[in-house]
Amino acid sequence: MSSSFEKLVLPGDNVGVAEEYVPGRNVTEVDGKLVALVQGEVVKNDQRLSISIEGSKRKLRFFNGDTVYGQVTKSDQKQILISVAGVQKGNSLVNCMAEGYIRLGGGRRDEVHQPPVRIGDLIRGKVIRVGQNLELTLNGSNLGVLKSRCSRCRTVLKAQLPDLYCENCQRTENRKIAPDYGKLKI
Ligand SMILES: [Zn+2]
The missing domain is CATH 2.40.50.140 (Nucleic acid-binding proteins)
Structure with missing residues (x-):
């Protein structure tokens, strides 16, 4: 699970190439490119070599000091x-x-x-x-x-x-x- 919140994307954003990763949740493949279907955070799974978008804002974690x-x-x-x-x-x-x-x-x-x-x-x-x-x-x-x-x-x-x-x-x-x-x- 990625802990980076920096890669926030919008629907339609290019999030990778199909040669390197397979489309995971909330991602589709268009002409060899991986495209986000929802707004959210990019999550790369390096074991399955997949890219997903975690769309639910409720998953965002808060910490003391935020x-x-x-x-x-x-x-x-x-x-x-x-x-x-x-x-x-x-x-x-x-x-x-x-x-x-x-x-x-x-x-x-x-x-x-x-x-x-x-x-x-x-x-x-x-x-x-x-x-x-x-x-x-x-x-x-x-x-x-x-x-x-x-x-x-x-x-x-x-x-x-x-x-x-x-x-x-x-x-x-x-x-x-x-x-x-x-x-x-x-
Ligand atoms: Zn007044």
């Missing part, structure tokens, strides 16, 4: 729920679908007690525990909110360190923001 991207979907006094949509693997951002959460107060003394984020915020977090869902943290200098909207008028907030500012309402809002807030194309 940097993930997602959107805040729910927030209360105990936890923040995050719909994780991407994970950093090496130099590439891999699409994924996972549920994440940030625990507030309680267990961790160093955790902030006030929700540092609001529903709809796009965040960069770090995985600190891999269970059925991913436990995340925003505690880290490069972590936090990347894009946020005004809770009153939904205008995208501008960074005005250390706060965020709504030019429409002329008021500030408080978040735990990432240093590159507003600079990422998302």
